[in-house]
Structures are given as C-alpha cells and as structure tokens.
Amino acid sequence: MGRTSDARERILAAAQTLIELHGYSALGVAEICKAAGVPKGSFYYFFDSKEQLALAVIDEHWAVQRGDWDRILCGDDPPLQRLRRLFEATEAGQRAGQRSCGTVSGCLFGNLALEMSNQAEVLRGRLQEIFEAQVGMVEKVIAEAQERGEATVADPLDAARSVVAQLEGQVLFAKLYNDTRRLDALWTNCLSLLGATAAGGPGLQTGAAGE
C-alpha cells in the first residue's frame, strides 16, 4: 500500500468517531481497522501505536478547529460579537454531531483530558498546548474588548481561562444531558465573567451584539 492511498485518512476518521463514541481506552486497533475498512497491517504501516494514532487524531481535529476559531475570532466585528459567534459555532457543531450520531459527543479535547491526562504524558502535553492556544486566542479578544471599554477584567489571561473553563463545563453538561440547549448560557455567562454587563452598555445582554 503506497502513501497515495487514503487508508491513513480513513483510519483517522474512524478513530475519531470511535474515540468520540467510546473514549480512548475502549478503542481497539482491530475495531478501528474494521470501521475504516483497511487490513490491520496498514494500521502499523501508518502508526507505531494507538497513542501515536490518538496524537494524529488530536492534531487533525485541532487543525480544523483552530482554522474555525481563527476565522471567527480574528474578524473585523467588535470583539464581544466574535466571542459570541464562537459559542454559537460550538453549539452548532454539537447539534450537528447530535443529529448525525444521536448523542452529543462533547469536546474531543475535554473528553481526552479527563480520560487520559493521568495515563499518557504525551497526550496530556499535547492537550495542554491546544488549550493554551485556545486560551491565548480568547485572551486577545478579551484584551481588545477591554481596550474598547467593553470588558472589565483584572487579567485577560485569567479571564480567558475562565471563559474556556465555562465552555468546557457547559459542554460536559450538554453531553451528560444529551442536550445542546445547555450551551445557551455561554453568552450570558461570558458577559458576566468579563464584567461586560456593566461596562458594555445596553444591548449586550439582550442579544443585540450577536445579531
């Protein structure tokens, strides 16, 4: 099998789906290969181990998500509007996942962080990098909002960590209750965490900023 084959992509896609459905530990190489429709030998042609595969799944998922986050968070709209769009996109993504597989699958990185942090240092390290990048992207937007007098936080980095923590916590509940409406609270909570209710003026709480 040559490198021009799409076997690697099919293995990655099958692995991501299976990790989202069953987690990492429950995953077997034979099951991945069956779902991907490739012989078991081709797995070890592309990946040294299940851990290497998980890293590749994480990297591929982050490459796509980072593109989405960049597009949403680095636009020309006012900063808080961009943050709101990020939450809307998160909710839309979880709804799409629920429609396609019947259940809210949650955040791949959050799922793996809780399942694997204490078991595989290489996965922990990669997930730390990704969440740091997410927090950094949110921090820049918060700093912009603060410069415009639309947010009042003591420290944009701490505030960004809290916004991303709120996102992960609400996604956890969306998954547990299989209900994406849990994510409706993200925007209001974000405004509260950023002191934006008081500073942002009328309209922010009522939905005008995201219209």
Place this chain on the structure above:
Amino acid sequence: MGRTSDARERILAAAQTLIELHGYSALGVAEICKAAGVPKGSFYYFFDSKEQLALAVIDEHWAVQRGDWDRILCGDDPPLQRLRRLFEATEAGQRAGQRSCGTVSGCLFGNLALEMSNQAEVLRGRLQEIFEAQVGMVEKVIAEAQERGEATVADPLDAARSVVAQLEGQVLFAKLYNDTRRLDALWTNCLSLLGATAAGGPGLQTGAAGE
C-alpha cells in the same frame, strides 16, 4: 465469605482508586481484585457486573460528598461565604488527592460523565441525578443570597448550573495541568456569575467573605 467480610468495601475502595487513575473502560475485574486483595469469585458475589460496581462506587462517593456539601452549604454563615467554603473544600480535596497519588485526579463524576455518558445509560442517569442534586443545593444558596440582595441573577437555577459548570471546567484544567491553583479562580468567577461584585458590596471580592 460472609456478608460481614470487608471484601466489598475493599473492592469499592480499590475500584474508586483505579477509576480515578485510569478511568472506567481501562478497568478490569482481575485488576480490581488484585488491588483489593480478594479472590475473583468474591467480586461476583457482591457485584453482577463492572457496571454495577461503578454504580456502587458512584453512590458511595456521592454519599460522602453530599454529606460534605450539606455541611458546608446548609450552615448559618452568610450564603456567599458558604459557596466560597465549597470551593475551598473542593481545592483542598484535589490537593489532598494530588499529595497522595502524585496527580490531580479531578472530579469522579465529571470524569465518568465525559467517558461514559454515551456508552452506559444507567451510569448517565445516575450521574445526571447527582449533578441535579448538586445544582439544587447551590441553587438554594443563590436564592438566599438573592433574597439578601447579595446576588443579582435572572434565574437561580440557571445561575447554579453555571456555577457548577465553572467548577467542573476549572477542575478539568486542574487535572490537565496537574495544578490545583487553577481552582483559585472559582470564587471570583462565582461572584461574577452571580452579579455579586456589584450587589454584594465591598469586601466580597477582596477575600473578606471567606475569612
């Protein structure tokens, strides 16, 4: 082996430790019995399945935690002080776990919610009940704070969900970064989520409420 034996308790304790270390899927009955120092037959004397064991571990952990939460949240101190003590107790618990096993193990219920929600409906249902109970306990305290003019929220139930979501999100990061200082933000974030900065008067943000 009679019912007076402590084998059941030893199996439960070993299972909780192993679930905290490796998650549920990675857990094997043989491993549990070895860690508990009991013959494999005694496992099936007490538990029909690994799932039944997980339910028992969850129930036992919640019985202890519910007692702690009740003691902290139903006291005579002002309501926001009680919420603050809950966060301090959470941080202390995670620090104690880190000291004893080297890593922050996170929230057993949050870990299992992300790992198992979409795989075992019986576990999902029990975890939903527990988080609903937690949210209900926090909601009562928020309603008290609101009556005293110390919190300004549109809906105490939604606010309680957001506070518990923030708790789960920050515990996720404490586990991922193996750093309990991530939980330091909980109190300030709680005040922000409850609109307590503006309404609670001086002292709340500076630490006086928890002294």
